[in-house]
Amino acid sequence: MLAFFVVLSSFSACNEPEPITRCVIDRVEVLEVNPNYFDDTIDEGAPDLFVELRVADSQAILYTSGVAMDAALPVNLDFVAVNIELEAFETAYEFTVFDEDVATTQDFIAVGLPFKIGDHLGEESTEVDITDGATTVRVHLIWY
Numbered sequence: 001m002l003a004f005f006v007v008l009s010s011f012s013a014c015n016e017p018e019p020i021t022r023c024v025i026d027r028v029e030v031l032e033v034n035p036n037y038f039d040d041t042i043d044e045g046a047p048d049l050f051v052e053l054r055v056a057d058s059q060a061i062l063y064t065s066g067v068a069m070d071a072a073l074p075v076n077l078d079f080v081a082v083n084i085e086l087e088a089f090e091t092a093y094e095f096t097v098f099d100e101d102v103a104t105t106q107d108f109i110a111v112g113l114p115f116k117i118g119d120h121l122g123e124e125s126t127e128v129d130i131t132d133g134a135t136t137v138r139v140h141l142i143w144y
Helices: 002-014
Strands: 020-030 047-055 061-064 073-085 094-097 108-115 127-131 136-143
Touching: 020 047, 047 073, 061 073, 094 136, 108 127, 108 136
Parallel strands: none
Antiparallel strands: 020 073, 020 136, 047 061, 047 094, 094 108, 127 136
C-alpha cells in the first residue's frame, strides 16, 4: 500500500506547473503616437520609430530596437528576446519612443513609459498596453 502512495504522489508531482523564473520581452508594438510631439522645422515625413528599454533608476539602456522607417501605425519592433530573470521582476523599467531624424536630432515622442514585469506575473499576461495618454505601446511577453 505504501508503494502505491509513493508511485501516486510521484505522478501528481509531474503535473505541477513549473514556477515562472523568466520573462522575455519578445517585441514592442507602437499602437499610437502623440500627434503633437516635438517636431523639427525640417519636414522629414512620417516618423522613423524606434524604442529603447531602460532601467528607470540608472537610465542604463538595456535594449534599443531597430528603426521602422516612415512608420505607418501600428508598427512592430522586434526586441530579439530581451530576457528578464526572476530577481529583476520588481525592477522599474521605462520605454522611450523616438523619431529617428537624419538631418537633425532625434525627437522624443514618449519618454519614460513605466513598466515592471512583476505587475503582470500573476495573470501571466502575454500583451501589456502602456500609455501616457497620447502614445501607446503594447509589450509582448513570453513567460518561462
